[in-house]
Amino acid sequence: MKKLYSALMTAFNEDGSVNLDGVREMVRYNIDVNHIDGLYVGGSTGESFMLSTEEKKNIFKVAYEETAGKAHLIAQVGSLNLNEAKELAKYVTDLGYPMISAVTPFYYNFSFEQIKNYYNSILEGVDNKLIIYSIPALTGVALSLDQFAELFENPKIVGIKYTNADFYLLERVRNRFPDKLILSGFDEMLLPALALDVDGAIGSTFNLNAPRVKEEIAAFEAGDIKKARELQTLSNDYITDLLNNDLYPTIKLVFEKLGVHAGYCKEPMSKPTPEMEAGAQKIYEKYFKK
Ligand SMILES: CC(=O)N[C@@H]([C@@H](O)[C@H](O)[C@H](O)CO)[C@@H](O)CC(=O)C(=O)O
Numbered sequence: 001m002k003k004l005y006s007a008l009m010t011a012f013n014e015d016g017s018v019n020l021d022g023v024r025e026m027v028r029y030n031i032d033v034n035h036i037d038g039l040y041v042g043g044s045t046g047e048s049f050m051l052s053t054e055e056k057k058n059i060f061k062v063a064y065e066e067t068a069g070k071a072h073l074i075a076q077v078g079s080l081n082l083n084e085a086k087e088l089a090k091y092v093t094d095l096g097y098p099m100i101s102a103v104t105p106f107y108y109n110f111s112f113e114q115i116k117n118y119y120n121s122i123l124e125g126v127d128n129k130l131i132i133y134s135i136p137a138l139t140g141v142a143l144s145l146d147q148f149a150e151l152f153e154n155p156k157i158v159g160i161k162y163t164n165a166d167f168y169l170l171e172r173v174r175n176r177f178p179d180k181l182i183l184s185g186f187d188e189m190l191l192p193a194l195a196l197d198v199d200g201a202i203g204s205t206f207n208l209n210a211p212r213v214k215e216e217i218a219a220f221e222a223g224d225i226k227k228a229r230e231l232q233t234l235s236n237d238y239i240t241d242l243l244n245n246d247l248y249p250t251i252k253l254v255f256e257k258l259g260v261h262a263g264y265c266k267e268p269m270s271k272p273t274p275e276m277e278a279g280a281q282k283i284y285e286k287y288f289k290k
Contacts, residue, residue, distance in 0.1 A: 002217050003200030005038040005074065005183065006030045006207045007045035008063060009252065011263035014271075018055050020062045022261040026207065027066040029260045034210035037200065038072035039063060040101070040161070042088075044138065045204040045248065047266050048076065053084050057091055064095050074161075074202075077122065078102030078133060085122050093128045101131045101161055106139035112147055123156045130156055131181060135163040145172045152177065161185050161202055162193075170196050187213075188239045191232040194220045204247065205239050208254055208288065238287050245279035246270050253280035254288065 008030070011022025030036040041063045042048045042056055051059075060075055067073055075097045077088035082105075089100055105118050123130055132151060136142040142164070143151070151157050162170060163185025174182060174197050184193035187203035190213065206213055216231035242250050248265050249272050255262035257280070264271060272280070 001221065002194065002198070003037040003072070003183075004206060004210055004214055004217065005040045005072070005200065005202040006034065006036050006210060007040045007043045007202055007204045008059075009204070009207060009248065009255075009262060010046045010048070010051070010059060010266070011252070011261060012047075012266045014264055016264075016266050018051070018058065019261070019263045020058060022263045023059055023062050024066045025260045026255065026262060027063055029255070029258070030207065030210070031067065031070045034206070035214075036071055036206070036210055038074065038202075039067060040074050040076060040202045041097075042076035043101075043103075043133070043202075044135070045207075046076070047248070047269065049079075050266050053087065056088060060088070060092050060095060060097070064092075064097065072099070073097050074099045074101050074131065076101045076103065076133060078105070080105060080107060082118060082121060085118075086124075086126075089122050089126045089128065093126050097128070099129050099131065099158075100126075101133045103133040103135065104139050104141040104143065106141055109140070112143075112150075115141070115143075115147075116151060119151055119157060120154055123154060126156075128156065129158045131159040131161050131183065132157065133161045133163075135161075135185065136166075137163070142166075145169060145176065148173055149176065152180065159183065159199075162198070165189060167192055167196060170198075174198070188236050190216065190235075191220065191228055194228075204251060205235070205242060207251055208258075209235055209238060238283065241279070241283050241286070245283065246276055249276060250280050250283065253277060254284050257281070257284045258288065
């Protein structure tokens with residue numbers, strides 16, 4: 001069975017400080033209501049690239065404690081500050097995280113040699129497995145098939161969080177590395193990714209929509225492609241509505257309507273406007289109100 005991971009959000013207070021109780025509530029919702037297979041902690045959805053090392057550690061700790069072994073955990077530790085990435089990799093490994101992930105280093109147009117050194121040094125002295133977080137649309141770093149192969153020469157690098165609409169490359173990677181863990185990262189393109197035999201998916205929108213997506217995966221696995229496609233269409237209507245209303249703040253607004261204290265996003269992400277509030281209410285009524 002393919003695995004579904006929610007990309008854990010971070011709850012912020014209005015002043016931008018982290019609300020750890022809100023983080024706990026979102027972990028609980030994912031476990032108790034979504035029956036999620038796993039959580040991806042510290043990724044884009046967690047707004048992590050805007051957090052201090054201390055804030056990241058607190059979130060990793062709270063997510064680990066609250067999960068209490070009821071879901072698989074992956075900690076995204078990648079950072080432009082390699083020392084921080086290494087410190088976090090050790091920290092989460094000592095806490096008990098069974099897998100880590102690191103975004104490709106971005107902004108400075110690093111060479112492939114530099115990217116390779118970055119991954120190898122994060123893993124040096126850390127007894128853990130890592131999946132590469134590849135998200136070219138946000139990082140500008142598009143690794144090639146041969147570059148993935150070179151990174152996989154490190155036996156601790158076991159897979160990819162593949163947030164990329166390049167399905168030709170995905171097919172080539174799957175074909176060449178049948179035993180690597182590939183988790184798809186674009187929720188709106190889950191069905192084509194399933195057809196190319198990914199092992200599961202990680203996404204922001206699953207925080208609210210996981211039950212429907214699990215049904216889609218079950219239909220796909222049962223060979224009922226028509227049903228899987230209908231469910232993907234329904235999910236894509238919901239994702240389109242979220243994207244048109246500002247993704248992360250809207251997921252948090254809908255969480256609040258479900259009684260989960262997801263709080264605010266951190267600036268420069270937007271604070272909810274009355275229009276966003278109204279849009280979130282419509283999304284709640286259309287897709288989630290019982
Ligand atoms: C940039 C971003 O948020 N990407 C999401 C997707 O779940 C995305 O939000 C979704 O497909 C809507 O476009 C994930 O790929 C990233 C992610 O899960 C994470 O790192 O937290």
